[in-house]
Amino acid sequence: MFLTRLVYASKKSPKFCSSDIDDILETARKHNGSLGITGLLCFNRQYFLQALEGPRSAINSTYYRITQDKRHSDMLILSYEEIRERNYGSWNMGYVPESSLTAPQTLKYSIGSEFDPFSMSSKSACMLLNDLSKTVPII
Amino acid sequence: MFLTRLVYASKKSPKFCSSDIDDILETARKHNGSLGITGLLCFNRQYFLQALEGPRSAINSTYYRITQDKRHSDMLILSYEEIRERNYGSWNMGYVPESSLTAPQTLKYSIGSEFDPFSMSSKSACMLLNDLSKTVPII
Amino acid sequence: MFLTRLVYASKKSPKFCSSDIDDILETARKHNGSLGITGLLCFNRQYFLQALEGPRSAINSTYYRITQDKRHSDMLILSYEEIRERNYGSWNMGYVPESSLTAPQTLKYSIGSEFDPFSMSSKSACMLLNDLSKTVPII
Amino acid sequence: MFLTRLVYASKKSPKFCSSDIDDILETARKHNGSLGITGLLCFNRQYFLQALEGPRSAINSTYYRITQDKRHSDMLILSYEEIRERNYGSWNMGYVPESSLTAPQTLKYSIGSEFDPFSMSSKSACMLLNDLSKTVPII
Amino acid sequence: MFLTRLVYASKKSPKFCSSDIDDILETARKHNGSLGITGLLCFNRQYFLQALEGPRSAINSTYYRITQDKRHSDMLILSYEEIRERNYGSWNMGYVPESSLTAPQTLKYSIGSEFDPFSMSSKSACMLLNDLSKTVPII
Amino acid sequence: MFLTRLVYASKKSPKFCSSDIDDILETARKHNGSLGITGLLCFNRQYFLQALEGPRSAINSTYYRITQDKRHSDMLILSYEEIRERNYGSWNMGYVPESSLTAPQTLKYSIGSEFDPFSMSSKSACMLLNDLSKTVPII
Amino acid sequence: MFLTRLVYASKKSPKFCSSDIDDILETARKHNGSLGITGLLCFNRQYFLQALEGPRSAINSTYYRITQDKRHSDMLILSYEEIRERNYGSWNMGYVPESSLTAPQTLKYSIGSEFDPFSMSSKSACMLLNDLSKTVPII
Amino acid sequence: MFLTRLVYASKKSPKFCSSDIDDILETARKHNGSLGITGLLCFNRQYFLQALEGPRSAINSTYYRITQDKRHSDMLILSYEEIRERNYGSWNMGYVPESSLTAPQTLKYSIGSEFDPFSMSSKSACMLLNDLSKTVPII
Amino acid sequence: MFLTRLVYASKKSPKFCSSDIDDILETARKHNGSLGITGLLCFNRQYFLQALEGPRSAINSTYYRITQDKRHSDMLILSYEEIRERNYGSWNMGYVPESSLTAPQTLKYSIGSEFDPFSMSSKSACMLLNDLSKTVPII
Amino acid sequence: MFLTRLVYASKKSPKFCSSDIDDILETARKHNGSLGITGLLCFNRQYFLQALEGPRSAINSTYYRITQDKRHSDMLILSYEEIRERNYGSWNMGYVPESSLTAPQTLKYSIGSEFDPFSMSSKSACMLLNDLSKTVPII
């Protein structure tokens, strides 16, 4: 019953190949749709940054499932909180492709213009996701 | 003298038949008009979510009367508070029909896209009602 | 030296006759003008609701004089506070006639659609007066 | 899952006889113990004032059951809110007998020294219950 | 139903004679006790400063009655507010005699060491009364 | 180094003759320009109300110099505070002539429609100056 | 570099046998000591509730390792936040045995007197842990 | 009617001789007593720091009079504010002699251990005076 | 990992010659670009005022390097804080030339119309930089 | 005139030998005493953590001088702010020797029990210094 949002970062693993992103999105949208999960995923061929929002237990079981995925590693939770209202309610898993992660937008919230969510504070990471969801086309 | 708002959810009972909704609205508007009660009712053929605002004692006697109604059951108070100003002052009982309870609007405040007020936090339920009163046509 | 606002309600007494309202306004404006008092008066042929703002001592002596007036009774102070800025500075005594006290506007701040300031909380009464001064023509 | 507190007032009905209070407490404690409900009940042979705290759904079903009880009537909700922590966790249903509802303590939060919760604001009623739980012996 | 506190100042009139204070207190206590009013009265043979707390309507009718009393004049409301809890609940009308209105205590909240409530801001007057009720013997 | 704003009122003295205002403004602008002082001066042929903002020490030496000026008397500081940002930065000494001190604007912040800064609270005086700087032509 | 606290709940799995708790604590303390992690663990032979505080990356890798442990399942994050100061700095992994999870202390923050962290809100769970660390002997 | 506190610093002038301090205190106490002024004066044979509290107009006329005193110069207002309650109500002009202006106490609020109020921010100067009034013997 | 902003002022040294400003900007932009630093530099041929934002360690090493530069001296930190979001993210080192440091804009935040950051409070200096970045063309 | 506090960390350089600490303290106290600087220094034979408080310009010149000292390197500012009151006013440079930097106290504010101020957030570093100044003997 507790609506929750989790934001995490991870690193592409050697197992990841470039067509995987489509599979991930397809699977994510199918599962998330049935579990009441919405969210946003950023990827720059090196790092992932993802927001998941939905029922507290579904967020946890999905996050657990994602931790088992060999296509990425080093998962790092950046933020986890009870919410009243979703921010990414329009997408079962919106996708911000690399081309939209432009240097200026990244730089505004990061210590450098390369997108590297591991070096971001949790507040800055959440602000970047929110900013992207309002300014770039979500696929 | 205390202006009060009560929000509750309930479940359609087997006794409910589809023409009942018109009767409920007609009776509600007649009674509420004479008691100084205004409000909003959502119904998706399974659950009710209703806001009642008016004098503290009238809100309580009306709520009591509604608890006795065999057309629904499992009444669950979500919020009850003293107010300075009504939110639904334009309707003795405004009605949000099922067609307006679209998945996106529901999902924004709920753990799923099916309208199920029993799984909502009280703050989210109040925010959904308020949002509906401003964005969909009220009958 | 203390700029003050007092809001009170009262009931028309049997001594009141319908032409009295013009006399009251004429006298009020004459006195208030010379005492630095501004304000707003609502009347629905049954109840008065009046805001008086000006110097603390003038507000008190005028309020005292009004308490002695046999054309109304049951005076009830709703609010009394030191202010920095007047709300009704444009009128020595603005008048909101019955026709402007419409049911919807009354209902928004009251327990019923009949204008009855005795049943209002002080905050709601002040909000109604403020709302009226901005939305209806003041005579 | 939502821990909730409900405070209501009611009036003794003609059906109530003086031995009923022991029955009420016995039944209340038995049911409440099994439902995770704790609380406090005041009674002065005329009015009841009761706080119930526990799981949101149990609070609602118990409140509904109590509304059906013919030994009292005119139930009036005074306050309903989600809580983080119980105030009356030590008692499945603590009892404040009439002898502890002394005039001074009542007067501090009421418009008169007779205990009459119907004339209390919700904040004052909650403050009185809290004050009693800390200052008088709870049976 | 609205618990209210009114604080006012007034001046002894020529009609006042020194034995009147006992009459005033006796009458005040009798009336206040039956109306649910409590309060505190200060008097220095020149000025009165009084706090009245109780039901909103009783405060208003009593205040009106006191305005008609020829033993004082120039009544000046200093403060009027809805309250949750009484400050002077122990006294139907507590009395602070002149001997307790010492220069230091007066000076702390006033522009001079002579007790003159007409020259006090409303906040200072309320703070002085509250301070007195906690530090000097109330008769 | 501390940027400071001082607001004071004073009374025209018998020594003042009507051409003095031009001299005052000319001298003020010359001195203020060299001291980093900006401000606003109101005058209605009876009272002055002036805001001076700039370096703390310059404000004090200038204020001292102005106190010695025989063309006015009864200087009364209304407000003195450290500021981050000037309000009257566009004028070395802006002038609001009597014709701009209209009754309505004065009345909004004063106990009467005659401009009399001695009877104003410090907050109201500052609000009037700020309001004037934004709504009337400054000479 | 970001000091972080994570609180989660989990369920004992069929693989768990009663001597495991000592192994878990021993391993936990060894690892945590070397990683700069401190915390508190509650266990009632059915549920675990654990707080882990330390460097953000160590918290994440340890949490990941704990998710792989077959002795429990259904891990549910309750709270995750950046902190300035540790709450459980005295213990590499403090242990609250079942005997200290008394009904009254549990009931104060839960919907029932059985310790079941899955039914707790995140705020209540954190408050229970904090309360335990101050009131019961930590092993 | 507005109770006000002014704090200023000044420098001893060549005209000042060491016996003057007694004269100043004697005169100050006589005048202040009759004007309702209380306060505190610090002096270290070089600088004065003084707080004056009382009626707004008396504070201003006294401050003006003090500005004319040839025994000091360079007067610098540090703080001026409306107050509800005096801080130095026990002294018509309390005196903190040089021996009580110890280096540690001065240093805590100043940029150096030499008492030099000209280099203090207004908040620090007020905090030093308040601290002194509570910790050193006032003459 | 901590995104940080440092604002400092300095004075042109005798070693500085007018062509140096182009060298400084060229070097600054090259280094800053590679270190993830953005910022703004003001110069009026006498004083520098510069904001540097980026990773905490890069800000410190760059600031250290700048302190060694013989072209300026008397470096004075005005503000240093952890930030969530950059203000000057569009410029590796934006430049506000002397012609844009107009007297009015300077005066608004300073004690004089000559740009002299040494005499500014830290809040005013930050406000001036922010204001400039939004109102004048940045080179 | 602006009282300021700067907190920084640095690393012992190869040039440092163990007797240097006494020299540093002796020099620091001599200089600081004459500049109005107070503070606290922690050292664990590897890292320094130092708070300096005093006049803004003295803090900056001293900090600059300390940056030139070859006995340490990698200076990292952690916090810099205007203050009203000193925290370390009792010491021209208090010293917390290694033996007082116990693991528990360090761990409470750090990611590990080894004292390493480079890995601390600025708030945690300031809290550790403040805590030490109150709990361990300062040399």
Ligand SMILES: Cc1cc2nc3c(=O)[nH]c(=O)nc-3n(C[C@H](O)[C@H](O)[C@H](O)COP(=O)(O)O)c2cc1C
């Ligand atoms: C970066 C990343 C993000 C993912 N996001 C989701 C997601 O939002 N929802 C989801 O169900 N699976 C997501 N997955 C996929 C899961 O890890 C896992 O492959 C999938 O849930 C397994 O589904 P299946 O059992 O139907 O094959 C994600 C995987 C990666 C690498």
Ligand SMILES: Cc1cc2nc3c(=O)[nH]c(=O)nc-3n(C[C@H](O)[C@H](O)[C@H](O)COP(=O)(O)O)c2cc1C
């Ligand atoms: C979901 C629901 C909402 C209702 N809302 C109201 C209402 O707002 N006001 C009202 O008087 N009756 C309402 N009713 C109807 C009452 O339960 C009850 O039937 C009615 O007040 C009885 O009126 P009667 O005694 O005139 O037949 C509602 C009933 C249901 C099932």
Ligand SMILES: Cc1cc2nc3c(=O)[nH]c(=O)nc-3n(C[C@H](O)[C@H](O)[C@H](O)COP(=O)(O)O)c2cc1C
């Ligand atoms: C509802 C009501 C409102 C009034 N408002 C004012 C008022 O704002 N100012 C005023 O001077 N008199 C007001 N009066 C009139 C006074 O009660 C009183 O008649 C009048 O001040 C007497 O003036 P006179 O002595 O010049 O006849 C009001 C009277 C009523 C009944």
Ligand SMILES: Cc1cc2nc3c(=O)[nH]c(=O)nc-3n(C[C@H](O)[C@H](O)[C@H](O)COP(=O)(O)O)c2cc1C
């Ligand atoms: C004033 C009052 C307070 C009551 N409080 C409770 C209560 O806290 N819990 C409860 O279960 N029953 C309470 N009851 C009793 C219920 O109304 C009802 O009689 C009881 O729950 C029925 O239990 P039974 O079905 O086991 O007979 C209360 C009754 C009254 C009149």
Ligand SMILES: Cc1cc2nc3c(=O)[nH]c(=O)nc-3n(C[C@H](O)[C@H](O)[C@H](O)COP(=O)(O)O)c2cc1C
């Ligand atoms: C300063 C002052 C304070 C008074 N306070 C009260 C009071 O608190 N309550 C009250 O009923 N009467 C109070 N009175 C007395 C009333 O003015 C009035 O005389 C009394 O209520 C009339 O009562 P009676 O009609 O029974 O003679 C006060 C009078 C004065 C002069």
Ligand SMILES: Cc1cc2nc3c(=O)[nH]c(=O)nc-3n(C[C@H](O)[C@H](O)[C@H](O)COP(=O)(O)O)c2cc1C
């Ligand atoms: C109401 C009033 C306002 C004044 N404002 C200023 C002022 O803002 N700045 C100023 O330098 N002098 C001001 N003056 C003038 C000073 O009192 C004084 O005459 C002047 O500074 C003396 O300058 P002088 O020595 O060059 O003749 C003002 C005078 C009056 C009466």
Ligand SMILES: Cc1cc2nc3c(=O)[nH]c(=O)nc-3n(C[C@H](O)[C@H](O)[C@H](O)COP(=O)(O)O)c2cc1C
């Ligand atoms: C409820 C529970 C709590 C645990 N807590 C910790 C812990 O705080 N730190 C830790 O390192 N391991 C903890 N463990 C153990 C880990 O799951 C895992 O067994 C251990 O880290 C593996 O260590 P090893 O690789 O040295 O055997 C916990 C296990 C359980 C079931």
Ligand SMILES: Cc1cc2nc3c(=O)[nH]c(=O)nc-3n(C[C@H](O)[C@H](O)[C@H](O)COP(=O)(O)O)c2cc1C
């Ligand atoms: C530092 C200082 C502080 C003073 N404080 C006061 C004071 O608080 N009240 C006061 O009336 N005079 C004070 N005076 C004295 C006045 O400047 C002035 O001499 C005195 O009010 C004149 O009084 P007289 O006209 O009765 O001689 C102070 C003087 C100095 C130098």
Ligand SMILES: Cc1cc2nc3c(=O)[nH]c(=O)nc-3n(C[C@H](O)[C@H](O)[C@H](O)COP(=O)(O)O)c2cc1C
């Ligand atoms: C006012 C001023 C501002 C400067 N700003 C920067 C800067 O933002 N970044 C930077 O790397 N160097 C800046 N510099 C230049 C450095 O002091 C130094 O000359 C430069 O970093 C050395 O680079 P190099 O070793 O490549 O020659 C600035 C110098 C001055 C005088």
Ligand SMILES: Cc1cc2nc3c(=O)[nH]c(=O)nc-3n(C[C@H](O)[C@H](O)[C@H](O)COP(=O)(O)O)c2cc1C
């Ligand atoms: C960790 C550390 C802290 C220091 N703290 C201070 C200090 O607080 N004040 C100071 O003047 N010098 C301090 N010094 C010494 C200065 O770096 C420098 O050696 C000294 O100010 C030079 O003084 P001298 O020119 O008199 O030799 C510190 C040095 C180190 C390494």
